[in-house]
Amino acid sequence: MDGNGRWATRRFLPRTVGHHKGLDAVRTTVEACVQRGVEYLTLFAFSSENWRRPEEEVSVLMTLFVSALEREVGRLIRNGVRLKVIGDVSAFNPVLQTAIREAEARTADNGKLVLTIAANYGGRWDITQAMRRLLAERPECLTRPELIDDAALEPFLATAGMPEPDLFIRTGGEQRISNFLLWQLAYTELYFSEDFWPDFDAAALDRAIASFGERERRFGRTSAQVAAVAPQSR
């Protein structure tokens, strides 16, 4: 969700106003995804590296996260959205940690869309924490490293049990992954939008989905092989 700061600066407003507008775009996008039958939406709200921002901006973001978690739960429930937070939440203040746990518990029975918020998340952190937990739980892997493969690591990733993403959208004109879901994005289609995140809306989402619809997903195969395989077994 890139471009909140620039959206505000272009309007001679403080960057933090951009983050508030960004929350409006989150609401719009979540509802648009529900309407379109999207089952999983993962938003990168705060990276492990975002702590490097000015203290005041970090503080405004934390306050915004707490108030969003408290205020939006009713709307999430009405829309059938289950909330999950991934990342090292132990670094957040106790108020935010409690708000996260409560919002997750209150939406746990919803099944239309799993909305995952990546907060204090980094793709490298995810892979290393998964490896640490795998070795702690299966110490035999230390002496027999050949036991470690993709399938062994997957249950320990923060996204365990979720399908790999079909489509990655980055707004704000930058064309980088910036330590998002590094492992999970291996075969994901990448889409970069010039829109600043606060301007991202249902029409922008439809443009991204239309672009996705034009991609040929080969997963390492040739075009001819893909054409020969029945669509449902791809």
Ligand code: FPP
């Ligand atoms: C990146 O834009 C955005 C963030 C670091 C914060 C994202 C937060 C929100 C959208 C607010 C609410 C979200 C939730 C899920 C409650 P930037 O500040 O890097 O923009 P810039 O590149 O223009 O400076």
